[in-house]
Amino acid sequence: MADMFGTVGTVTSAESNRAFKQSLNKVYTWYLGGFLVFLIALAILEAMGLPRNWIGYTFLLATIGLYAGIGFMSRTSDAAEYYVAGRRVPAIYNGMATGADWMSAASFIGMAGTLYLTGYSGLAFIMGWTGGYCLVALFLAPYLRKFGQFTIPDFLGERYGGNLPRFIGIFAAILCSFTYVVAQIYGVGLITSRLTGVAFELGIFLGLGGILVCSFLGGMRAVTWTQVAQYIVLIVAYLLPVVWLSVKQTSVPVPQAIYGMQLQKVTEAEKRLTNDPKEKEVRDIFAKRSADLAEKLKDPAAALASDRASATKKIEDLRAASGPAAEIADAEKALAALPKDADAARRAWTAAKAGADTKSRPLNGMPPHAQQYAGDPKGDAKAQEAYDTSRRNFLALIFCLMVGTAALPHILMRYYTTPSVREARESVTWSLFFIFLLYFTAPALAVLVKFQVFNVLVGTPFDQLPAWVGAWAKVDPTLLSVVDVNKDGIFQLNEMSIGGDIIVLATPEIGGLPYVVSGLVAAGGLAAALSTADGLLLTIANALSHDLYYKMIDPNASTSRRVSISKVLLLVVALAAAYVAAQKPADILFLVSAAFSFAAASFFPALTLGIFWKRATGIAASLGMAGGLGITFYYMVMNQPWLRGIFGVTSPVDLWWGIQPISAGVFGVPVGFAVILLVSLVTPAPSAKVQELVEHVRYPNLKSA
Secondary structure (H helix, E strand, C coil), X not given: CHHHHCCCCCCCCHHHHHHHHHHHHHHHHHHHHHHHHHHHHXXXXXXXXCCHHHHHHHHHHHHHHHHHXXXXXXXXXXXXXXXXXXXXXXXXXXXXXXXXXXXXXXXXXXXXXXXXXXXXXXXXXXXXXXXXXXXXXXXXXXXXXXXXXXXXXXXXXXXXXXXXXHHHHHHHHHXXXXXXXXXXXXXXXXXXXXXXXXXXXXXXXXXXXXXXXXXXHHHHHHHHHHHHHHHHHHHHHHHHHHHHHHHHHHCCCCCCCCHHHHHHHHXXXXXXXXXXXXXXXXXXXXXXXXXXHHHHHHCHHHHHHHHHHHHHHHHHXXXXXXXXXXXXXXXXXXXXXXCCCHHHHHHHHHHHHHHHHHHCCHHHHXXXXXXXXXXXXXXXXXXXXXXXXXXXXXXXXXXXXXHHHCCCHHHHHHHHCCCCHHHHHHHHHHHHHHHHHHHCCHHHHHHHHHHHHHHHHCCCEHHHCCHHHHHHXXXXXXXXXXXXXXXXXXXXXXXXXXXXXXHHHHHHHHCCCCHHHHHHHHHHHHHHHHHHHHXXXXXXXXXXXXXXXXXXXXXXXXXXXXXXXXXXXXXXXXXXXXXXXXXXXXXXXXHHXXXXXXXXXXXHHHHHHHHXXXXXXXXXXXXXXXXXXXXXXXXXXXXXXXXXXXXXCXXXXXXXXXXXXXXXXXXXXXXXXXXXXXXXXXXXXXXXHHHHHHHHHHCCCCCCC
């Protein structure tokens, strides 16, 4: 195995490639067998009394240790091996590595949770992400492989000439990759803290060690073979609990087959919960809270002064009456928790009112799972407008995710690693298959969990709630919390606040599975986050070391110096991303979707026109990338709450045609295409050499005159 991942020369012959693939088959067959034996052994030890925290530490140490071992054995200073794995990765293994690279924390952790919370509209993620690979296969992967560069900015520099397109490509690659990697490291912290019980911030840096060892020592070669191992872990971890939950509910071990039947039962449960008197009682309490907060927001300063006076008087009364120390301590905490000033009160109460408004609606604010869009196309004007806006956002999100998928630098880099153009195309097909296994299962998972919550959890006495509820509440109360709002001692749906990011991770416990399966799922989520983070960090480091330093600053730099600089930059970027992730800047899904919009607006027009239109010029591509990225970023900053706070935007939110900022790329992509087309027509054509290169890439058998 050391020889397999260790230093070997670049393999080019067909016989050597076949022998290399056969060796890989043996290695990963043994790996899969060993992994299954490891799971069985842990399950036996759990049955014999092995503590849960030991199981968590075992999974964490074993998986990260394995990935680190592969990274160590794959260490290299050779430029071709470090940047493109020697261009010798077989199509099926590149497909698995791409699948792992793609299966980010958002796919593994967030997607089923989004489907749970939003129902039909969440299918936009599956349709967009899957459709994006069709664009990759048809328009980009084979042609980029023919050009033969190491990175996307490298392609832009060679195709369009000059340093300006390359520099803008570097900036855009870093922006979308850094945004994406923050989401992955956030996921690493969340999973590690659940596995081991350590603080979220410490969990981030524990997981970061595994990321760095994989990518730091061996670059793309280490990342590739690590990602193949990670894909095996994550797909087994994702499928096993869903199949188990399907058998538990229906006795059918094919969750995709019983999806429709369970969805019908969920729809019936939704009607029951909507009309349940106890649920209505809870909703009325939240509606009253919303009304009270609305009154406070009319004059926050006066309301805050009144609250502070009431809290102070309560403490004084308790002390005068020699009240219980616990009650006095609680009253003091309540006083300390009050906002510091009127502005802080306005922000806190506005957020609290939004939460109360959501929980005053049926089904905890979730739409009926099978409902296509909000509103009603046959209703009044307001209902029709809501329907049209919902449909526009659904289609806009699909568009952004499709085009963004086709333009993400860390995904496109994977197709530089295959031995030939043919295998690049084949590896896209394998990528689609390996991704399909998870995406086809996610909708069923969301419905199975919702069935379990609606029919088993709801109605349970609070003192009999399963242990996983309290365990997850300790990890992060913003992800899961339950409060007996109406004080009846019985759990109602609207008394739970749940974040989509824990649906997958909590599935084994929701289904009552052994804890070893929970550890497996957490290890799978960790593998998904680590694999994507590896690829993203490598993309950023390579953009800085290869494209910026080597191509623009010091073209005479030696290979060892370039690789060393890439490793140092990788470490710096990883630490910076970990610091940002520790601040919990936004939910995983928004961060990921923002990266897709950035990639779509900046890269897709320049890449597709650069491949299919030989008349596209360098200055046009530069202006198109800058314009598309600029309008996308502007729209997000002006309308996304977290970014508005970061940049101090106080003007009213102004959505164009009602499109949410998560789909801002829908404006940037047309701008990019329009600018490149128009500017190219009024600027001098590219050189004959560049035009011949484009013709050769598109039509390799075309004879020049």
